[in-house]
Structure formats: C-alpha cells, structure tokens
Amino acid sequence: MGAFLGVIVLGGVVVFSGGGGDPDTAPHSVATTPSAKPTPPPPANLPRPAPDGWTTRAAWALTISGQIGPAVDEDGTIAAVTDKGQLVVLDGASGVTKWSAGVPNDASGSLVFTRIDGRRVVAVSTGQALHYWGIDGDEHPHHSVNIPNSGTVTFLGPSPLISLRDATAAVIADGKVQNVDLPVRTTALAADQQTVLAADPSGHWWRLAPGKQPDKGLEMKSPADKAQLNTVLGVDGGRLVGVWKKDDTTWATAYDAATGKPLATGKAAKDPGTLTVRAAGPLVAVGPLLLDTQRGSSREVTGATPRSAAAGRIYAVDPQQRWHTLTTGADVVMNSKDVAIPLGVSAKRALVVADKLGEKLLYALTPSTNGDQQPAPDGSGQVAAPEPPGQGTS
Secondary structure, eight states: OOOOOSOOBOOSOOEEEOOOOOGGGSOOOOOBOOSSOOOOOOOEEOSSOOOTTEEEEEEEEEEEOSSEEOEEOTTOOEEEEBTTSEEEEEOTTTOOEEEEEEOOTTOEEEEEEEEETTEEEEEEEOSSEEEEEEOSSSOOOEEEEEOOTTOEEEOSSSBOEEEETTTEEEEEETTEEEEEEOOTTOEEEEEETTEEEEEOTTSEEEEEOTTOOOOOOEEOOOSSTTOEEEEEEEOSSSEEEEEEEETTEEEEEEEETTTOOEEEEEEESSOOOSOOEEEETTEEEETTEEEETTTTEEEEOTTOEEEEEETTEEEEEOTTOOEEEEOSSOEEEOSOTTOOOOSEEETTEEEEEEEETTEEEEEEEEEOOTTOOOOOOOOSOOOOOOOOTTSSOO
C-alpha cells in the first residue's frame, strides 16, 4: 500500500451532536390520522427559477418550519414539520396530510428517513436525543434514545451511526444505544442496522457489530502503479471511495464494501482540491469525477462541486456558480444561479424549498412540457420596478 497523505472524512451527511439530556422529559408524541377529509394545500408559483425538467408552477405549497428541514424518501414518501410544529407525512400528488404527530420544541436540523430495528422511520434530533416515528403500517409509534455526551449522529448509511471517542462507535438496536469497538486508527463511516462500516488510513476496512471481534477485513486495490492513497471517503453502507494520487494525477475509485471489488474509477486531469461526495443510485460524484458504479464507467465534469442528489440526479455547482444536473450520460447546465434544487420526487412532483414573504414553503413542482413558460435565463438586461410617488427621478 502507498503512504497515507490525507485524512478519513465523511461526505454529504446530516450531523446531529449529542448532549446529556433525558429523552423521557421530551413531549411524548402520538401520531394521528385526520378524522375528516383534510383540505389540500393550495397551488402556488415558485418565487425562484425551477430546476431542469420542472415548471415554476406548484401543484401545492405548504408553509413549513424554518428550524427543521423536510425530507423525501427514495420511494417518494414526504415528511415535513409545519409552521405550527407538527410532523406531517404528506401525499405527493395532493399535499394532503396522511398522518401527523407533535415534535419536541427543541428539535432542529433536518428530518431524515432511516432504518432502526428493521423498521423504516423518520427521525429528528433535539441535540440531546434522537426522536423517531415508524413510517409503514397503520401505527406510527414514537420512540427516543439518548445520545451520549460528545456523540455525533450521522446518516450516511441506511441506519443512524453514532461516532464516539476512544475508538468507539455505536448503533441503535432494541431501542438502545449499543457500542461497537473499532480497530486502532479506524474511523466509522456508516451504519446498516447493527453493522458499522469503518476504515483506516491504509485503505483497510471492516464491517463491525456490537460484541463481535473484527475479522481481517478488506483492502483497497490501487488503480495505478505506485499511486498513493490520499483519502478514504464514505458513500453509504455498501460503498466507499479511495482517492489516490501520483505526481499531478488524481484517481477516485469506488469499492463494494462487502466484497472489496472496485466498481468504477475516475481520473482527474489536475488536482481537484477538496473533494465532496454525493450519491444518487449507482452514481457517485467525487468532486468533479462522476462514477457510475453499475456500469463501471466514469467522466469528469471540470470544476464541478457536487452539492446534492435526488431522484437519480446529482446537482453540482461550477466555478461560475452555475448549477449542473448530472446523470450517467448528460450534463445539463441550468440557466439561473439561484435555481431551486429538488429534495426528491414524489407522484411526478419535484419537491423544493424556497422562502416567500418571510415564510419558508415546500413546493411540489409539476413536470415541464414544450409549451410551459419558463423564467428567462440570467442576462445583462433588467426590468425596472415601479416606484412610490415622490421617489422616482423627475
């Protein structure tokens, strides 16, 4: 193996820092289903340019909390916290509330879809505790677990990972925090149920579980002769990336976490600098390198920095602050710099968040067709707004 030149880092995760509070003191929330036929949120116009493939016309728009961000799961399930402090799970087509529950007053950050004890849940943090509700079925029970002091919760994999001091990580199992011992100099990257994916600076990685001794693990294979491993990056519970360097050349290789098999390798023409990772299905963006781990192919989007991913697309920003929509075979440059970027897609609606008149709204955008009117691209021209009497030029 080549010498380690960098550090192990996490890419593209929601992070919750733990405190020492007692979750039992938080309001206990009972999920309820509307007894009467609920009124759907009204349609609205998005006050910012729409992303590629969507119009600025929203089938519905809902006022949401300014403290807690909404989430859209891969299957289109939508969860949000309203401006009244209610957790709501919404119908994608109409915006109608399917069920709701109260949220602790000190919750913050973003809602996250994850899996705990084999169940799909939506979670939010108070900093001292992680609160979560079951998604599937007729009942949506509320649970909470205390986060140990100095613990940090991330969601890079399918389940919550709690990173602790002293070569220790933790998972949530049977409704409790259970510690996982890590090999020396190892960093935990992701969790899948009770399994923790962890790697060390030499490119070795392990899949670890509470109460079990680690096996010999797996090792990253270099993509080029005499290339040295620079950085290990987590992708999700099933993949991780090694960034390799030799002289002025940089490679990024995605590996199957279960088998060690290299899935795709990309080569950058020059040093890309700090690398951010985002993933959408088989696509993994590592800085300007776009890897297709299903086809084993790659390409470089020069200067692009991935910012988000949704519905099979990765959204990146270039040095001119233009947004790009990246797929396996296309790079669409969007006309406007302040375009709204989707959280996900549900019932053929793209879900985006934008501020309007001091409120934060969740918009469900409709697909564009050839006849739909779109905002004009950014340009040098302008439209002068009317001025109140006595304030204009004579």
